[in-house]
Amino acid sequence: MDDKLGLPSYEAVAGSGTDTRRSRQRPRRSVRRSRAIRLLALACLGFIVLAQWYQLLRADNADPRLSLEKLNADLATCKKLQSKPKNPIGAGRDKNARYIDGGKPTLIKNATVWVGEPVKGTSDADARAGKGWEWIQADVLLEHGLIKEVKSGIALSSLPDDTVVFDAAGRQLTTGVIDMHSHAGVDSLPELVGNDDTNEMSADVTPWARSIDGITPFDKQIQTIKSGGVTTSLILPGSGNNIGGEAYLIKHAVGKPDGRQEVSATDMLADPDRNWRYMKMACGENAKRVYGRVGRRPYSRMGESYEFRHAFEQARDLNQKQDDWCAKAEDVGVENMDEYLPQEIFWETLGAALRGQVHVNVHCYTVPDLEAMVDHTNEFEFAVRAFHHAHQTYLVPEILNRTWGGRPPASALFADNMYYKAEAYIGSEFAGKILYDAGLTPVYVSDNPVLNAQHVLFEAAKAYHYGLPYHAALSGVTSAPAELLGMGERLGKVKAGFDADIVVWDSDPLSVGAAPVQVWIDGTAQFEDPFELEKPLVGPLVPNESLGEIVEEPTGFRNAIFTGVTRAYLSDDEVYESDEGFSVVIFEAEIACVGVCRFEIENASSNLKKVDLKNGWITRSFTGVAGTIGLNDIDAETSTDNGDNPVVFSRAVDGLALGSKKLHVAHKYGVTKAISAPTFSGGNTHHGTSVGFITSAETTLDKDAIFASDVAVHYTLDLNVRGVTSYSAAFGGLRQKLLVAATNDAPIVDPFSEAAYLKKVIDGEKVLALTIHSVEGIATALRIKSEIESLLKTSTTSPRIKLAIIGGAESHLAAKELAEASVGVILSPLQSTGARWDQRRVLTGAPLTNGTAVDILLEAGVLTAVGLEEDWQVRDLGFAAGIAYKNSNGQVSEKQALDLVSINAHKILGAELPAMEAKKHFIVTEGCPFEIDSRIKAVGSGRDEVALFV
Numbered sequence: 019m020d021d022k023l024g025l026p027s028y029e030a031v032a033g034s035g036t037d038t039r040r041s042r043q044r045p046r047r048s049v050r051r052s053r054a055i056r057l058l059a060l061a062c063l064g065f066i067v068l069a070q071w072y073q074l075l076r077a078d079n080a081d082p083r084l085s086l087e088k089l090n091a092d093l094a095t096c097k098k099l100q101s102k103p104k105n106p107i108g109a110g111r112d113k114n115a116r117y118i119d120g121g122k123p124t125l126i127k128n129a130t131v132w133v134g135e136p137v138k139g140t141s142d143a144d145a146r147a148g149k150g151w152e153w154i155q156a157d158v159l160l161e162h163g164l165i166k167e168v169k170s171g172i173a174l175s176s177l178p179d180d181t182v183v184f185d186a187a188g189r190q191l192t193t194g195v196i197d198m199h200s201h202a203g204v205d206s207l208p209e210l211v212g213n214d215d216t217n218e219m220s221a222d223v224t225p226w227a228r229s230i231d232g233i234t235p236f237d238k239q240i241q242t243i244k245s246g247g248v249t250t251s252l253i254l255p256g257s258g259n260n261i262g263g264e265a266y267l268i269k270h271a272v273g274k275p276d277g278r279q280e281v282s283a284t285d286m287l288a289d290p291d292r293n294w295r296y297m298k299m300a301c302g303e304n305a306k307r308v309y310g311r312v313g314r315r316p317y318s319r320m321g322e323s324y325e326f327r328h329a330f331e332q333a334r335d336l337n338q339k340q341d342d343w344c345a346k347a348e349d350v351g352v353e354n355m356d357e358y359l360p361q362e363i364f365w366e367t368l369g370a371a372l373r374g375q376v377h378v379n380v381h382c383y384t385v386p387d388l389e390a391m392v393d394h395t396n397e398f399e400f401a402v403r404a405f406h407h408a409h410q411t412y413l414v415p416e417i418l419n420r421t422w423g424g425r426p427p428a429s430a431l432f433a434d435n436m437y438y439k440a441e442a443y444i445g446s447e448f449a450g451k452i453l454y455d456a457g458l459t460p461v462y463v464s465d466n467p468v469l470n471a472q473h474v475l476f477e478a479a480k481a482y483h484y485g486l487p488y489h490a491a492l493s494g495v496t497s498a499p500a501e502l503l504g505m506g507e508r509l510g511k512v513k514a515g516f517d518a519d520i521v522v523w524d525s526d527p528l529s530v531g532a533a534p535v536q537v538w539i540d541g542t543a544q545f546e547d548p549f550e551l552e553k554p555l556v557g558p559l560v561p562n563e564s565l566g567e568i569v570e571e572p573t574g575f576r577n578a579i580f581t582g583v584t585r586a587y588l589s590d591d592e593v594y595e596s597d598e599g600f601s602v603v604i605f606e607a608e609i610a611c612v613g614v615c616r617f618e619i620e621n622a623s624s625n626l627k628k629v630d631l632k633n634g635w636i637t638r639s640f641t642g643v644a645g646t647i648g649l650n651d652i653d654a655e656t657s658t659d660n661g662d663n664p665v666v667f668s669r670a671v672d673g674l675a676l677g678s679k680k681l682h683v684a685h686k687y688g689v690t691k692a693i694s695a696p697t698f699s700g701g702n703t704h705h706g707t708s709v710g711f712i713t714s715a716e717t718t719l720d721k722d723a724i725f726a727s728d729v730a731v732h733y734t735l736d737l738n739v740r741g742v743t744s745y746s747a748a749f750g751g752l753r754q755k756l757l758v759a760a761t762n763d764a765p766i767v768d769p770f771s772e773a774a775y776l777k778k779v780i781d782g783e784k785v786l787a788l789t790i791h792s793v794e795g796i797a798t799a800l801r802i803k804s805e806i807e808s809l810l811k812t813s814t815t816s817p818r819i820k821l822a823i824i825g826g827a828e829s830h831l832a833a834k835e836l837a838e839a840s841v842g843v844i845l846s847p848l849q850s851t852g853a854r855w856d857q858r859r860v861l862t863g864a865p866l867t868n869g870t871a872v873d874i875l876l877e878a879g880v881l882t883a884v885g886l887e888e889d890w891q892v893r894d895l896g897f898a899a900g901i902a903y904k905n906s907n908g909q910v911s912e913k914q915a916l917d918l919v920s921i922n923a924h925k926i927l928g929a930e931l932p933a934m935e936a937k938k939h940f941i942v943t944e945g946c947p948f949e950i951d952s953r954i955k956a957v958g959s960g961r962d963e964v965a966l967f968v
């Protein structure tokens with residue numbers, strides 16, 4: 019009510035303010051009204067009568083207080099409520115609605131093009147089976163924000179003079195990658211409390227929340243993600259709430275440098291006409307963790323189901339009221355309605371979802387969550403477009419099949435990121451293939467910043483590695499999400515009439531380390547001066563269907579011969595390379611011979627398993643370092659964890675617990691040794707002495723389970739110390755402890771105490787391993803090292819403290835100093851996202867930066883290794899080495915790359931032990947282990963048997 023004018027408001031004149039409109043139909047006149055007001059009221063009445071006169075249709079009993087204009091607007095809203103969006107068309111447009119006048123046409127010449135659909139005439143069944151999909155040689159013409167033509171030999175002479183020409187020189191071209199699960203812009207990096215707009219956690223049910231209201235175009239990550247070829251992302255609210263709110267589909271072009279006029283979230287909308295809407299819901303652990311406590315819902319999954327059903331009930335009721343109103347308005351004429359159309363912002367989005375206008379995306383991991391949500395879809399009759407984090411969908415295609423609407427939801431997946439919480443404990447890297455075989459659709463997503471969306475394509479590549487057919491994997495980040503978003507006629511394919519979002523790649527998009535050479539959004543090149551990696555032009559991968567023949571569990575064997583081996587990278591003096599192929603004999607689970615091996619074959623022939631390899635490789639096995647394997651089974655479950663301790667210095671060996679799922683997986687993927695330290699405060703932090711152990715040991719009682727009880731002495735001095743103290747106090751405290759150890763001559767009473775291990779650091783017997791990301795932190799550590807060293811220096815001795823850095827997101831900025839001080843770095847991870855303030859100066863790689871940290875460190879001569887930032891990465895160490903190798907412009911050799919994930923961690927932390935000899939710890943692969951289509955065939959792990967995958 020607006021009383022500012024000093025006059026009673028319209029409603030106050032009409033009746034007592036709190037009545038319903040209906041009861042105010044016959045207002046009682048006040049006898050004490052002033053003459054002026056009476057006149058005004060009369061004038062109003064006169065106006066209304068006049069209006070009625072003109073609106074002859076308006077019956078005598080119409081409510082005079084309702085605005086006819088608004089009633090008509092409401093009637094128009096009825097049309098909108100009852101309309102069913104259609105997928106916006108692509109073909110036939112003169113220009114993209116996002117096109118900005120003045121843009122120049124672009125001709126991309128001589129590309130190898132993935133159209134994104136099989137050739138015309140391919141049957142659906144054949145297409146699904148992978149037939150008819152091919153790379154074609156073509157030129158691609160972009161104009162008015164659209165792909166105009168895709169064909170070979172487009173003559174430049176036929177094009178406008180200002181046409182920009184890009185020579186792809188035969189390289190591979192695809193449409194821009196689409197990530198249908200991202201929080202870029204709302205969960206900006208580096209993380210700052212003030213910028214976190216991911217979850218509207220004021221309540222569990224917030225259908226009214228809209229991600230667009232929080233998208234900051236300045237999130238650096240929007241540009242970083244684009245540098246991985248991602249042009250379009252669905253920005254979802256987080257998963258803290260059961261009903262999180264509305265999501266928006268954006269393109270990664272912001273402001274003038276990206277060819278836009280505005281710096282605004284609206285300008286980023288992929289479909290300015292907003293044909294489809296999107297929303298996010300989430301089942302499972304999160305909502306009950308965030309909101310549940312005694313007396314407060316949802317406490318359990320039962321409470322969550324109630325929250326969902328109650329919300330759907332409210333939205334359904336609103337829809338019913340609206341439909342009744344609309345029907346009546348049609349029936350009696352809108353001018354005769356006695357109330358306005360019922361509308362409630364709170365339930366509007368959910369109501370629209372029940373009307374089929376919103377593509378619903380639901381975060382749901384487990385079978386009970388999936389089943390409950392599928393039940394809700396049938397009770398309230400709405401479709402689900404995709405289940406996200408759908409780790410267990412591969413186990414229950416028949417439940418998905420029961421989803422309302424006759425179209426089972428797709429599964430939005432990570433390729434192999436799991437075990438981080440109870441609902442992620444059951445999962446399979448083969449899920450994509452299994453779902454696809456069941457007639458369902460896997461798509462690959464980042465959940466940025468959970469995974470760095472810059473590399474979401476690599477999720478699809480790994481899906482291919484794990485058996486999903488090549489075309490389905492590439493579709494899983496292009497045409498499949500486009501279709502699921504209702505944008506399948508505009509995005510996700512390289513065809514005339516589609517939006518001109520294009521990437522030219524430096525290598526096959528599903529190969530390890532693939533990076534864009536250039537990215538176009540709506541026809542505008544996005545990188546002015548891109549760094550381009552030197553890679554040989556080898557053409558597309560030949561899809562290898564044998565990757566789909568999955569051997570999930572190995573068999574054990576003691577004696578075997580592998581033929582067709584072309585590379586052996588074992589100890590430093592055992593390097594064999596021959597494209598002819600040679601043999602490797604394994605005798606009693608050890609490498610007995612590499613080469614011709616006649617004697618060994620004869621000797622062992624009785625029960626010698628023969629495996630013929632094509633391009634076989636035998637390498638050292640990998641070492642999982644700086645993760646929590648051996649100390650944790652499920653990251654978020656404290657009962658499975660050794661526990662954090664920022665205060666008490668302890669020995670990992672005292673908390674070691676073997677036989678976990680993570681360790682089993684590690685072993686299968688060639689990680690046969692691990693070095694783990696107790697955590698300071700969560701994953702990727704360290705405090706105490708690390709333990710070196712064998713991943714295949716079932717318990718710590720097993721013979722040789724532990725190869726080094728106390729490897730290195732660990733402290734964490736990264737952002738996590740801020741949970742306990744200040745940086746300056748933490749570094750000062752370490753200096754003080756080292757000085758005490760250096761100057762205290764009293765005999766050590768407890769040889770397992772912190773003081774005893776620090777004494778060994780002072781004596782150069784143990785490595786001091788510091789977990790630090792920022793360059794300033796590294797600089798301070800180097801200064802403390804030299805301060806202590808100079809204090810200890812006598813005329814005859816110059817002691818050296820052996821230092822190592824773990825983490826090292828910004829270590830490239832100190833590469834020279836680290837090399838001079840002989841300090842090794844365990845990059846954890848290999849490619850930092852720069853998620854936190856102390857990591858923000860990261861190098862994200864081509865096309866944005868000239869190399870990444872590993873390149874700068876190796877060039878400077880720093881001994882470098884790759885750590886496990888998160889434990890699921892145990893499957894991917896071979897690929898990590900592959901990325902370092904392939905993206906090094908030829909500066910890193912195959913052997914050096916393998917050392918990054920095997921021996922270097924031992925050298926850096928001082929864990930070079932005889933038991934680690936290469937003869938017992940090895941990996942046999944078919945194909946180079948850096949390649950996406952390589953396969954592990956055997957793993958030797960220092961045990962009595964070798965694991966064989968055939």
Ligand SMILES: *[C@@H]1O[C@H](CO)[C@@H](O)[C@H](O)[C@H]1NC(C)=O
Nearest residue numbers: 127128129186187188189555
């Ligand atoms: C296309 O690129 C390939 C590889 O660089 C080159 O061999 C070929 O000659 C080029 N074709 C044309 C028509 O430019």
Ligand SMILES: *[C@@H]1O[C@H](CO)[C@@H](O)[C@H](O)[C@H]1NC(C)=O
Nearest residue numbers: 414415416417419420456457
């Ligand atoms: C899904 O339902 C359809 C139609 O009822 C049926 O043909 C198909 O076999 C079902 N698939 C699964 C996996 O249950």
Ligand SMILES: *[C@@H]1O[C@H](CO)[C@@H](O)[C@H](O)[C@H]1NC(C)=O
Nearest residue numbers: 560561562563564632944953
């Ligand atoms: C597929 O991989 C298998 C096993 O590594 C190999 O024998 C076969 O030659 C490969 N096929 C193609 C087409 O590369």
Ligand SMILES: *[C@@H]1O[C@H](CO)[C@@H](O)[C@H](O)[C@H]1NC(C)=O
Nearest residue numbers: 605610611617618620621622
């Ligand atoms: C082969 O057999 C001989 C005689 O039994 C034995 O001395 C030799 O060590 C064996 N070689 C291998 C590689 O096992």
Ligand SMILES: *[C@@H]1O[C@H](CO)[C@@H](O)[C@H](O)[C@H]1NC(C)=O
Nearest residue numbers: 549550868869873874877907
């Ligand atoms: C990239 O870095 C390498 C190695 O540091 C250097 O040799 C090269 O000149 C740089 N390239 C560019 C384009 O700056």
